[in-house]
Amino acid sequence: MRTLVIGANGAIGRACVIELQKSVKVIAADVTLPKFDEASNRTLDVRDAKAVTGLIQSLDEDDPITGMIYAAGLNTTGPLDAVDWEDYEKVMAVNLRGAFHVGAALLAVLRRKPREFSSVYIASTAGLVGESGGSVYCASKFGLIGFTQSFAGEIAEFGGRANAVCPGNVDSPMLKVLATSIGARSGKSGDATLEEWKSASGFKRLIKPEEVAQTCSWLISRSSSGISGQTIVVDGPKA
Numbered sequence: 001m002r003t004l005v006i007g008a009n010g011a012i013g014r015a016c017v018i019e020l021q022k023s024v025k026v027i028a029a030d031v032t033l034p035k036f037d038e039a040s041n042r043t044l045d046v047r048d049a050k051a052v053t054g055l056i057q058s059l060d061e062d063d064p065i066t067g068m069i070y071a072a073g074l075n076t077t078g079p080l081d082a083v084d085w086e087d088y089e090k091v092m093a094v095n096l097r098g099a100f101h102v103g104a105a106l107l108a109v110l111r112r113k114p115r116e117f118s119s120v121y122i123a124s125t126a127g128l129v130g131e132s133g134g135s136v137y138c139a140s141k142f143g144l145i146g147f148t149q150s151f152a153g154e155i156a157e158f159g160g161r162a163n164a165v166c167p168g169n170v171d172s173p174m175l176k177v178l179a180t181s182i183g184a185r186s187g188k189s190g191d192a193t194l195e196e197w198k199s200a201s202g203f204k205r206l207i208k209p210e211e212v213a214q215t216c217s218w219l220i221s222r223s224s225s226g227i228s229g230q231t232i233v234v235d236g237p238k239a
């Protein structure tokens with residue numbers, strides 16, 4: 001069994017590679033070459049449809065892949081009337097269009113060689129409920145969930161499954177940058193903003209990347225063989 005992790009250099013992607021290496025062979029891919037000792041490391045820009053198709057086809061010809069985790073993602077924040085349209089295009093290109101590129105390539109190989117296959121797309125709780133100042137990111141993640149549900153229907157006849165995982169606030173460099181940006185709009189520090197987010201959770205803490213990775217690993221495994229087209233939330237209750 002081989003699983004492709006896209007966005008392997010991010011906090012969640014890295015945790016997924018480490019978790020999956022306990023049970024399957026892993027191909028780690030990102031726009032900058034990952035450096036995992038026990039994985040096959042590849043460069044991949046998900047915005048490039050030809051590059052995505054080429055990598056997935058070559059990997060599948062070598063040794064058919066049985067799993068994929070899409071952990072590539074960007075974030076931006078700010079009021080709608082101050083949207084930086086270049087940032088908008090970057091976020092949509094990675095968070096949503098890249099997922100379409102990957103899905104199209106996977107559908108093609110599954111159509112040629114049906115098999116047991118499971119994929120996970122990392123969305124967000126921001127893809128379930130809109131947030132003031134987060135319209136661009138929220139829209140990309142709402143769209144990703146809709147894509148995943150549709151993709152699940154298209155690959156089912158070929159033995160494939162697809163699910164979305166929606167983490168809450170994950171302890172990661174991306175979240176810290178976001179907290180600094182959001183806090184600045186109300187005169188707060190990034191640390192103070194993070195503390196507010198922790199307090200809003202019944203856990204009184206942030207979600208760990210490893211907790212997301214463990215959920216993804218389960219969805220990739222045969223233990224979740226009856227689950228597809230679903231959205232799994234990895235988050236605590238509201239305080």
